[in-house]
Amino acid sequence: MGISFLPVMEYLARRAFLAAGLCSQTATLPCEAGGTRTIHYWAPPGEPRLPPLLLVHGFGPMATWQWRRQVVPFSRRYHVVVPDLLCFGGSSPCPSSPPPSESAQAAALAALLDALPGLVKTTRVTVVGTSYGGFVAYALARAAGPGRVGPVVISNSDLLKTVEDDRALLQRAGGELASTADLLMPLDSRTARRLMELTFYRRQVTAMLPDFLIGEIVQKLFIDKREDKIELMKAVTVGTDEFQVIPLEQDVLLIWGDHDQIFPLDKAFAVKRCLGENVRLEIFKETGHVPQMEDPNRFNEVVFDFLLASLKSPNQHDQY
Incomplete structure (x- = not known):
């Protein structure tokens, strides 16, 4: 059968995170209904010296694989935090709680941010989410508001997904x-x-x-x-009355691959219409569902350009 390819991929992903100055960490946080939840995450040690940026993964490969090509360039300008969502990697929900919805995932991330050194509740965080992570990023931005969450990047994430x-x-x-x-x-x-x-x-x-x-x-x-x-998929509320998509107060960047077969491109325009006027849509040609992996250089450039423009936007407060 030959040499296994997966350990090589894991090594390259971990090396990229370490090269970005991130280290593997774990936080044990209380649950609202009692008990504790565990969140594993990657972040630089100590208090942030740069504006915080949260990268939220989707289903599929672990977060280190999904964000391998982003952490080094992003860490030059931001204090990058990459968590494992509940039920992924080293993160676990409260044992007595039902499977977490997108809102519950967002609440766990908000609790993590509050627990990180130096990230007081008045510190605004930029959030980038892909696919399922986009559901969570939207829920976090909406629940926390612009005082806590600044610009939002949502990549290939159909916030209007239905049973059909x-x-x-x-x-x-x-x-x-x-x-x-x-x-x-x-x-x-x-x-x-x-x-x-x-x-x-x-x-x-x-x-x-x-x-x-x-x-x-x-x-x-x-x-x-x-x-x-599988239980987590059943707990997804997108497309139900529990997950009504309304415009965000923050500036929003939508990124979509023009050949996405998981969430087809026509849904990008529908999502953009629902999110309001503060939305910029960038379509990546010859790209599928994971543009951050297939076209990382352009993905990073587009995100940086959006965040720079957002700093100058009258819709945004001071970033940090």
């Missing part, structure tokens, strides 16, 4: 799977390969991966905490 959208996704996946959980948490190489084809625009990379390596990816990425993550 889920059915359409299953049809694009071949029409053989019973639920989106079967697609997003695959148990076999064939389904995992199809998920990768839907996620990435450059399919030739996926086509070159042998079945044994796809099998390793399934074991590493989708077996860990599988039941918890």
